Amino acid sequence: MRHSEKLQVLTLGWEFPPLATGGLGPAFYGLSKALSTFVKLSILLPRSEPSFKLQGADIIGLNHLDSSEFSHFYPEVLEFTEDDWFQGPYPLHLPGWKHGLAISPQEALALFNDQEVYGPNLMRKVQAYVALCSKLAKSMQFDVIHAHDWLTYLAGIRIKAQSGKPLVIHVHSLETDRVHPDVRNQVYQIEWQGIHRADKILAVSQFTRQSIIDHYQGNASKIIAVHNALDDSPVTVRKVRTDYKSILFLGRVTHQKGPDTLFKVIQKLAPHVPNLKVFVAGVGDQLGHLKWQVEQAGLEERFVFTGYIKKQQVHEILAQSDAYFMPSVSEPFGLSAIEAAQFDIPCVISKQSGVSEVLHNSLKANFWDIDKLANYLYATLHYQGLRETMVGLSRRDLRQINWLQSAKQVIEVYKELS
């Protein structure tokens, strides 16, 4: 590292404001913003909005690359072969990758003109991202590569191979969380490659760090937990009084988020809390099943399904919630619980979550412990002293949770590697 100059980091991301579909975008932005005061960031993204800038960072959206100019600089067909990628216990089996990747600049660039950065052709987009980013990286100056989540790991691996610079991967979530611990699909294979080829692995929680060790045979000495945080923009809490006791479940209604636990707990609670209302804010493949369970149990009166809601509506619903419930089966972090805590809402969360490591004054139980979770929710809804103590001490916890703290940990890693 050159002492007088700032460290230069090539940052590979996927979601960036104003685009955000889950926790990845805000976390990526929050950390990058905090890092940008200490290091020089070059951020490569599938898409960017020119109006959205970050001081101290160069943001390059692949959607803004000029096709002809790009072809001029890189006239050859973009392709690469990395034979050893197809070795190991989890070799890559990607369509069209068997004998290396071949994609023309025109096709690659066209993929990112699409508003949707996910979509059915996601794997093709990942390949295009590898091709374009690795070409761009050849003319860029950087000391370390930082790749966020599986979508960018292959690009990170490729750039590491061609530049010889160290690779840091940032694990925001894992396929084993999203699907099942035993999953061994393409995404798992990509994650496995990233985990075994990175020089350092940043996990968003101890919980995720342990999952990397348990489900990916990650090298424990290479993995450190860097907790997520939430923008410290002040939240003005205007509590709305209601004549019912409300519990909020916020997030995708998928197996990972524990809708089955939610149902069982509410079923237990409902007979004892006559004015109970449960708000389920989110959509997902388990929503239909949850609605069916609720109907079968005759609990329609107790549930309000809002569907997907925007940030402003999230704030409105938070302002009138009495308890926040996150019964996730496997939650790498769980930023929404931090947001709830910022609204002075007592949180009942599963121990299978990263956020339980930083929200010390929430009530925590295993996601399968229906009795205990129901007991905790009952208590937070009924005992004012308990609520006040939890909320008061959570404010103290929240002061410890900030991106600056996390950025400092990341910078230590950069320095160690460069």
Added chain:
Amino acid sequence: MTSLCFYFQVHQPYRLKHYRFDEIGANPFYEDHVKNEQILHKVADKCYLPTNAKMLDLINRFEGRFRISYSISGTALEQFAQYRPEVIDSFKALVATGAVEILAETYYHSLSVLYSPEEFRRQVQMHEDLILKYFGQKPKIFRNTELIYSNAIGQEVADMGYLAQLCEGVDRILTGRSPNKVYKHPTAELKLLLKNYSLSDDIAFRFSDKGWAEHPLTAHKFASWVHRNFDERVINLFMDYETFGEHQWADSGIFEFLDHLPGAILENPNFDFKTPSEVVAAYPVEDVYAPPFPISWADAERDLSAWLDNAMQLEAVSRIYALEQKVKEKGDDDLLKVWGKLQTSDHFYYMSTKFWSDGDVHKYFSPYDSPYDASVFYMNVLSDFEKRIG
């Protein structure tokens, strides 16, 4: 002559079970009998029985020159009677030597003095009756739960006819004065014996601390510190009895220390052992000790914050005492007993968040995983009890 005055606190609470919200209105049984019995057996075997045997041996060996005092809570005595009656027998044997004084306290080891003078008096009377029944002694000296004391409490205790009360020697009240003499209440006829916390804590807290510069503490080393106070009247060593064998494990050498201590102290002919009654009879009052607000022997603060600090504790305490009139009007002895046991200060201590750090292993004194669990189970129980009272 300088006297050493030992007082040991013997107390066991009734711990509550993990009482669920769906039991409210359906289950009138609150206590975790299994855990209470387990803990009682453990402490009886590790502390009460071996320590009582050692004390009896020492009193006999020194022909009554080794003298000590105890305060034993009603909830501890009840559980001894239920699970290990031989513990009561061993205390009776100690009292029979004539070298042991039993002190008065609240039956339920409660904070009642802060909330209801009437309930306070009822519990002290209950305790006195029990002590008389078991030990044939009518206590003359009072010690309140966790040495909680203030001018107002002293006035109340004096009005009840006690000669003296035990207190913590708190620096901010002493303002440089020595704790090693007999004090009194500013106006009431009540003498005060103040704990010498430095020498008491050397035994109770620091004894097995390998990081302590004085570790290991031998009886002779400790005696040499005591002997430096030759120009003082009385050195009050007040501590939990569970110090012996429970807080300080047997393998720390605490019993060997105890075995050698009386001999080491009495080597100097200007030192002896006295019980609290003997101290107040032997030495004149020299000064006034007047805490305007309640003090205690707990934590560095020496105040009420271990029990009455966060909102969970305040809600629980205020709701249990709010039931007083209704419970008493019911005239149901069983309900009155349950209400009494729910007043035991340990319940509120378990809810303390003062030193709460998540995942910390300093849970030795709490049967629950967190202050929140302590609160949740207590409040569920209290909710059921409130329903029963109506």
